[in-house]
Amino acid sequence: MNRLILIVLLSLFLNACVISKHIAxxxxxxxxxxxxxxxxxxxxxxxxxERFTINQLELGMSxxxxxxxxxxxxxxxxxxxxxxxxxxxxxxGSGEVISYRLxxxxxxxxxxxxxxNGIDSLPQMTAKEKAEENKRIxxxxxxxxxxxxxxxxxxxxxxxxxxxxxxxxxxxxxxxxxxxxxxxQRILQEKIAEExxxxxxxxxQAEASxxxxxxxxxxxxxxxxxxxxxEKRIQEKNKPWYKF
Numbered sequence: 001m002n003r004l005i006l007i008v009l010l011s012l013f014l015n016a017c018v019i020s021k022h023i024a025x026x027x028x029x030x031x032x033x034x035x036x037x038x039x040x041x042x043x044x045x046x047x048x049x050e051r052f053t054i055n056q057l058e059l060g061m062s063x064x065x066x067x068x069x070x071x072x073x074x075x076x077x078x079x080x081x082x083x084x085x086x087x088x089x090x091x092x093g094s095g096e097v098i099s100y101r102l103x104x105x106x107x108x109x110x111x112x113x114x115x116x117n118g119i120d121s122l123p124q125m126t127a128k129e130k131a132e133e134n135k136r137i138x139x140x141x142x143x144x145x146x147x148x149x150x151x152x153x154x155x156x157x158x159x160x161x162x163x164x165x166x167x168x169x170x171x172x173x174x175x176x177x178x179x180x181x182x183x184x185q186r187i188l189q190e191k192i193a194e195e196x197x198x199x200x201x202x203x204x205q206a207e208a209s210x211x212x213x214x215x216x217x218x219x220x221x222x223x224x225x226x227x228x229x230x231e232k233r234i235q236e237k238n239k240p241w242y243k244f
Contacts, residue, residue, distance in 0.1 A: 049088065052129040074086055085104075102115070
């Protein structure tokens, strides 16, 4: 134990000698600059936010998505529960004071407004965060472009399908019209044929009736003549001899 204490004291003595020599070599260097500054922790009061995550907020996000991204708000006004306020007043170990406020507005659980006017004192993004932010924006632009291209292709497919359906519908309508026309013509022809048949039957019946009447009249005439001849013959036969 005594040897350990001796080693520590010797080390402190040698360091003091080195510092003294260094001060002598650099006359402009003050002793206070060589003193160890005590560590001061950052003191954060309120919501701790970063520009990198704030920039990822998008209109239309749900309240759950917002909380997953930047956490719960510092204040929710009970009279305006559609407004979330993220307030921060922090003192860094360096003595720098940071104070900012982010206000979000929701409608039907969807983010409709992002007010970043109060975050000017928020530290700027690091070079790494800027690179990631640029990559995120470029990926988003590429995704939007791809979505637009897919929507354009889908719209073109829908247009072609609609045009084909229209052509098919017109073709089907024409075919139905043709079939209906042929059916109507066939029905009309059948009706005409039926009417002609009925007319022919009626005409035949009339001719037959006329013929039957004529035959009856001729028969009646013949019968009358025969009767008259018969009566005359009988009269001639029964005529007295003295009348000859």
